[in-house]
Amino acid sequence: MMENYSLLFAILFQLAQLLLVVLLAPLLTGWVNQCQAWLQNRSGAGVLQPYRVLRKLFHKDAVLAHNASWLFRVTPYIVFGCMWLAAAIIPIIALDLPFSQAADVIALVGVFALARVFISLAAMDIGTAFGSMGARREMLVSFLAEPALLMVLFTASMISQSTQLPRIVETLAHHQFILYPSLAFAGLSFVIVLLAENARIPVDNPTTHLELTMIHEAMILEYSARHLALIEWASSLKLFAYISIGIALFLPHGIAEAGNWAGLPLAIFLLLLKLMLAGAGLAVLETVMAKMRIFRAPEFLGTAFLLAVLGLLIHFLLGA
Amino acid sequence: MDFNSVLPLDVVGWLVQFWIVLGVAGLALQRAPHLINSILFPLSALASLLLAATGLWALAAAPNVMVLPLGLPDLPFHLRLDPLSAFFLILLGGASLGVSLFSAGYFKSMAGGTLGLLCLEYHLFLVGMTLVLLADDAYMFMVAWETMALASYFLVTTDHAIPDIRKAGYLYLLIAHVGAISILLSFGVMQGGNGIAAYTFDAMRSAHLTEFWSSAAFLLALFGFGAKAGVLPMHVWLPEAHPAAPSPVSALMSGVMLKTAIYGILRVTFDLLDTQLWWWGVLVLALGLITAIFGVMFAAVQGDMKRLLAYSSIENIGLLLVGIGLTIIFHVYGKDALAALALIATLYHSLNHAMFKSLLFVGTGAILHSTGERNRGRLGGLIHRMPWAAGLMLVGVLAISGLPPLNGFVSEWLLLQAFLLSPGLPNSYINMLVPVAAAVIALAAALAAYVMVKFYGVIFLGQPREKVLEHAHDAGNWERSGMIWLALVCVVLGLAPVYVVQQIDLVSHMLIGSGLGNAAAGWIFLAPVDTERASYSPLYFLLAVLGVMLLVSVLVRRLYHGRLRRSAVWDCGLPAQTARMQDTAEGFGQPIRRIFEPFFKIERDVPSPFDTHPRYHGQTDDRLWHILYLPIKHLTEKFSSWAGLLQHGRIHLYLTYTFVTLIVLLVFV
Numbered sequence: 001m002m003e004n005y006s007l008l009f010a011i012l013f014q015l016a017q018l019l020l021v022v023l024l025a026p027l028l029t030g031w032v033n034q035c036q037a038w039l040q041n042r043s044g045a046g047v048l049q050p051y052r053v054l055r056k057l058f059h060k061d062a063v064l065a066h067n068a069s070w071l072f073r074v075t076p077y078i079v080f081g082c083m084w085l086a087a088a089i090i091p092i093i094a095l096d097l098p099f100s101q102a103a104d105v106i107a108l109v110g111v112f113a114l115a116r117v118f119i120s121l122a123a124m125d126i127g128t129a130f131g132s133m134g135a136r137r138e139m140l141v142s143f144l145a146e147p148a149l150l151m152v153l154f155t156a157s158m159i160s161q162s163t164q165l166p167r168i169v170e171t172l173a174h175h176q177f178i179l180y181p182s183l184a185f186a187g188l189s190f191v192i193v194l195l196a197e198n199a200r201i202p203v204d205n206p207t208t209h210l211e212l213t214m215i216h217e218a219m220i221l222e223y224s225a226r227h228l229a230l231i232e233w234a235s236s237l238k239l240f241a242y243i244s245i246g247i248a249l250f251l252p253h254g255i256a257e258a259g260n261w262a263g264l265p266l267a268i269f270l271l272l273l274k275l276m277l278a279g280a281g282l283a284v285l286e287t288v289m290a291k292m293r294i295f296r297a298p299e300f301l302g303t304a305f306l307l308a309v310l311g312l313l314i315h316f317l318l319g320a
Numbered sequence: 321m322d323f324n325s326v327l328p329l330d331v332v333g334w335l336v337q338f339w340i341v342l343g344v345a346g347l348a349l350q351r352a353p354h355l356i357n358s359i360l361f362p363l364s365a366l367a368s369l370l371l372a373a374t375g376l377w378a379l380a381a382a383p384n385v386m387v388l389p390l391g392l393p394d395l396p397f398h399l400r401l402d403p404l405s406a407f408f409l410i411l412l413g414g415a416s417l418g419v420s421l422f423s424a425g426y427f428k429s430m431a432g433g434t435l436g437l438l439c440l441e442y443h444l445f446l447v448g449m450t451l452v453l454l455a456d457d458a459y460m461f462m463v464a465w466e467t468m469a470l471a472s473y474f475l476v477t478t479d480h481a482i483p484d485i486r487k488a489g490y491l492y493l494l495i496a497h498v499g500a501i502s503i504l505l506s507f508g509v510m511q512g513g514n515g516i517a518a519y520t521f522d523a524m525r526s527a528h529l530t531e532f533w534s535s536a537a538f539l540l541a542l543f544g545f546g547a548k549a550g551v552l553p554m555h556v557w558l559p560e561a562h563p564a565a566p567s568p569v570s571a572l573m574s575g576v577m578l579k580t581a582i583y584g585i586l587r588v589t590f591d592l593l594d595t596q597l598w599w600w601g602v603l604v605l606a607l608g609l610i611t612a613i614f615g616v617m618f619a620a621v622q623g624d625m626k627r628l629l630a631y632s633s634i635e636n637i638g639l640l641l642v643g644i645g646l647t648i649i650f651h652v653y654g655k656d657a658l659a660a661l662a663l664i665a666t667l668y669h670s671l672n673h674a675m676f677k678s679l680l681f682v683g684t685g686a687i688l689h690s691t692g693e694r695n696r697g698r699l700g701g702l703i704h705r706m707p708w709a710a711g712l713m714l715v716g717v718l719a720i721s722g723l724p725p726l727n728g729f730v731s732e733w734l735l736l737q738a739f740l741l742s743p744g745l746p747n748s749y750i751n752m753l754v755p756v757a758a759a760v761i762a763l764a765a766a767l768a769a770y771v772m773v774k775f776y777g778v779i780f781l782g783q784p785r786e787k788v789l790e791h792a793h794d795a796g797n798w799e800r801s802g803m804i805w806l807a808l809v810c811v812v813l814g815l816a817p818v819y820v821v822q823q824i825d826l827v828s829h830m831l832i833g834s835g836l837g838n839a840a841a842g843w844i845f846l847a848p849v850d851t852e853r854a855s856y857s858p859l860y861f862l863l864a865v866l867g868v869m870l871l872v873s874v875l876v877r878r879l880y881h882g883r884l885r886r887s888a889v890w891d892c893g894l895p896a897q898t899a900r901m902q903d904t905a906e907g908f909g910q911p912i913r914r915i916f917e918p919f920f921k922i923e924r925d926v927p928s929p930f931d932t933h934p935r936y937h938g939q940t941d942d943r944l945w946h947i948l949y950l951p952i953k954h955l956t957e958k959f960s961s962w963a964g965l966l967q968h969g970r971i972h973l974y975l976t977y978t979f980v981t982l983i984v985l986l987v988f989v
Contacts, residue, residue, distance in 0.1 A: 058880045065889040067783060069703045071714075081868040101845060102860035103724070106733050110724040113769055117721060120773045124903075126889055127701065127782030132903035135777060139770040140911040146769075147762035150736075154758065157740055163854040222889065226876050298915050305759070312755040 010096040021087040025236040026050035035283030057229035075122035076230035082115035083237035090244040094256035104163040105153040123219035134218025144301035151308030155186040173252035185311030192304035328378035329401040346439025353432040361424035372413025378406035400456035422802025445471035457520040458507035469496040475569040488560035499547030506540035541588040549581035562630035567685025575678035590831040605645030612638025620912040656834035665734035672727040679716035679806035686795040701784040705792040715807040721769040725858035727813035774908040783899040
């Protein structure tokens with residue numbers, strides 16, 4: 001009987017996290033933008049601006065190109081669904097996440113890849129020069145970023161002897177604040193991957209529509225209204241998911257244990273604190289760096305990949 | 321006749337005879353090509369279905385053996401159907417079912433004479449592959465192997481009026497035979513000079529070779545089967561032969577025939593040889609990694625869609641070799657569960673690759689059939705004209721990119737799990753190799769997604785690049801049904817991994833004496849070791865994604881509206897938006913060409929700024945062809961011309977040679 005109850009609670013908790021991430025994700029984006037504005041001596045639009053943008057977009061009439069196919073129309077939903085799931089299976093508040101049994105870290109990387117392939121295909125669907133350029137660049141960035149992310153996650157998996165996210169986080173959270181040398185390399189690599197995969201400076205710039213530099217924006221140029229809203233929301237969720245991975249791997253302390261419902265308030269408070277810190281850190285990173293030429297990006301990401309492999313090798317060498 | 325005593329092997333024997341009958345009937349029905357299309361190929365597909373079912377039946381049955389009253393005096397043909405053969409028969413049946421259905425529609429426009437011959441060759445090809453899997457002695461094996469090679473050679477050169485195709489066929493035949501000689505030598509080594517009766521596989525199984533001779537046999541087999549599989553540096557025939565062959569034939573060659581080579585490597589390594597050495601595993605692993613990266617890199621820069629798929633096959637063969645290498649290493653070091661995991665990943669991936677690569681190849685056939693274009697530089701926008709082909713190909717593209725919840729992801733997941741669980745091998749150098757190998761696998765998988773986005777995007781998406789494409793028609797009913805079958809198998813293999821793994825477990829028990837045992841927690845979670853370490857459930861995954869998508873779309877429409885308006889594309893104020901402004905295949909591959917420039921031999925023809933009609937031409941070649949093959953070719957030509965010095969075609973010269981030889985012999989004797 002007790003078993004059943006705890007499973008029920010776990011499922012309820014899973015649903016709660018689903019709801020929480022989808023509502024919180026635009027706030028994180030707004031926070032990062034606001035921090036950037038402050039750093040650049042602007043007053044900024046406020047942390048709630050992403051919600052206003054979403055509301056505006058949902059109210060508008062969708063405009064589709066004459067030759068847009070079903071693939072173009074269904075992609076925003078797929079991308080949104082994938083990112084939502086990805087953000088929902090990463091343990092950031094508590095370890096009870098029944099759905100993370102169905103998708104481990106490799107599947108997590110697979111979910112990101114699925115969304116990316118669909119959005120790249122949709123970008124090529126209309127057949128404009130910008131769309132295919134964006135798709136090409138996106139795939140260019142990701143073919144190095146994806147294996148780097150996988151290696152980062154592998155390092156954590158090796159340490160915890162499991163690819164299940166709750167097990168990984170449990171192992172890492174139980175250790176004191178000792179620095180795993182392998183995780184240090186992995187962390188460095190992860191930051192680069194996070195910047196690249198979320199279309200951030202120095203690889204991409206989320207605020208520009210300059211044709212020489214844009215990657216992500218070039219892919220979604222043809223989207224409007226609710227489709228664009230879903231994609232923007234998905235981007236927020238993706239950023240949220242990546243920062244969650246970062247928190248789960250490198251700062252998991254304070255997470256509520258399985259079944260420990262009393263620890264939840266503290267865990268939520270700590271999570272909000274970590275998210276704020278991470279968002280501010282991201283804003284600082286973006287402010288102090290300059291956008292690099294597109295063909296410098298592979299070198300940058302190659303560094304991330306090598307760092308991650310080094311981390312894994314160090315784990316094999318030192319066993320830590 | 322007592323039906324209770326029918327063995328799986330009997331059924332397979334009947335199916336083989338049936339295929340031969342169908343082939344001969346095709347030759348006889350040259351005057352009535354529509355009968356070949358509408359009766360023979362569907363019947364052949366039915367036989368494929370039965371073959372797959374028989375394979376499934378034989379997987380759990382005890383090995384059947386049969387000795388035919390044919391063959392050499394002291395070495396009659398031995399046949400044997402054990403779980404390993406049964407597994408590959410399922411693969412052969414499953415893939416050829418789709419391809420034969422597709423062929424029933426694809427060859428409609430072909431002239432009767434050619435079609436009759438093709439029907440015979442096609443069925444002999446199937447028979448050859450089946451017998452390769454059943455052969456239980458070296459002679460039978462070589463006969464079947466050669467039947468397969470020759471039948472496929474004639475199939476490749478179906479359009480032999482085109483010189484390039486004759487050239488491709490010749491290259492294929494040459495490498496196939498270099499490989500065959502090596503396989504024969506390997507059998508010779510394993511036979512150990514014990515008379516002709518020792519050429520049966522049973523005798524080889526019980527023979528005990530020294531380490532040296534085992535290694536010799538293994539290396540010869542690896543070289544021979546590697547030539548057939550397209551392992552570097554014997555890969556050069558693949559990108560030539562696949563585009564030359566008709567699409568269904570490319571599908572069978574790439575999907576199934578390459579797997580017979582994988583079958584051969586497994587059969588020799590784990591069944592015929594009684595010991596394995598660790599460095600075999602390292603060698604195979606390294607070869608596999610190089611082949612995988614090389615294949616996917618070249619796939620990324622190809623313009624011709626069938627060449628692209630051929631290079632992608634090279635990549636997948638590389639992945640399979642990585643799996644085999646891991647299996648050998650783990651098996652040698654006594655890590656039985658891990659060896660089973662790696663082996664199961666390998667076999668699973670073979671099955672997956674057979675299905676999605678066949679699907680993609682027949683898909684290119686459907687496009688070729690409907691547009692007459694093979695170069696992706698002139699395709700585009702076909703998703704509107706060919707909705708069925710586009711939808712089904714999308715399944716293949718997602719599957720081969722290794723995306724959940726389709727089948728390609730499952731085998732990649734299993735392979736990566738094998739890597740992740742590997743620490744603790746006694747040899748620290750190999751321990752170091754493992755993470756590097758895992759990184760290379762991850763890189764190859766990510767690049768494969770790049771390749772497939774390019775493949776699908778340039779063919780199906782965007783605006784049509786040529787006027788003719790506006791009249792393209794969708795795949796016909798037969799073509800469509802073949803593709804539906806293959807796509808369906810991809811989905812099922814992706815969603816029911818637990819069942820598939822349980823079946824493959826039987827093969828693993830036979831080959832390395834251990835399996836994963838209870839591979840799953842329940843029927844819905846795939847958990848190769850235990851649920852604490854790793855689990856994956858594609859069904860839940862799919863349901864969750866679909867559920868979320870449905871929820872979101874209902875919510876958006878309910879809370880807001882579903883209004884939609886069509887309009888022209890925003891053209892930046894420049895009215896001259898043409899289809900030529902899209903990325904071509906070359907354009908899409910340009911970043912890869914630039915990043916990996918040292919690996920390619922690139923020739924560019926760049927116009928000067930003053931050209932009135934500027935033309936750009938770029939060609940990316942394989943360095944290995946220039947480093948390895950051309951010198952061999954030149955050397956051969958030189959030796960031939962020296963030998964030619966002796967040949968003048970005059971009778972008195974030859975008499976002089978005879979006379980001189982006699983004198984020399986007399987002096988010596």
